[in-house]
Amino acid sequence: MSITGECFCGEVKYQINGKLRDARSCHCSRCRKAFSSQASAYALVEPSQFSWMSGKELLTSYVGQHGFGLQFCKVCGSTICGIYNGEVHGVTLGCVNGDPDIELGMHIYVGSKASWEKVPEGGAQYIEGRPD
Ligand SMILES: [Zn+2]
Ligand SMILES: [Zn+2]
Secondary structure, eight states: OOEEEEOSSSOOEEEESSOOEEEEEEOSHHHHHHHTSSSOOEEEOOGGGEEEEEOGGGEEEEEOGGGEEEEEETTTOOEEEEEETTEEEEEEGGGBOSOOSOOOOEEEOGGGOOTTOOOOSSSEEOSSSOOO
């Protein structure tokens, strides 16, 4: 069973022949901007198990510090995946289709959440990043 995902307009589609792991929600101010939301919802993938099915040419990238960035559909603006040094590193859970058999297991940077957010119950919560 593979996992598929697509953007809001449906032009960009991908497939993962494997499982998602380490699903997390980050409540920091940077993730709020990047995801236009109260927090990120993101899970890691094995880069070798990830492939684009359509619309790869419609992706635009924003790469920040340390080689980590995000890729967006330039037609509809969905945030689709995270990249690290040019390779797909993880996917945004909002663009995954159906049930990917994973739940948000941790909330990180809840210490910098927006004043208007109520952090959901369930899952570990960390004031900053996840301790090693
Ligand atoms: Zn799109
Ligand atoms: Zn963050």
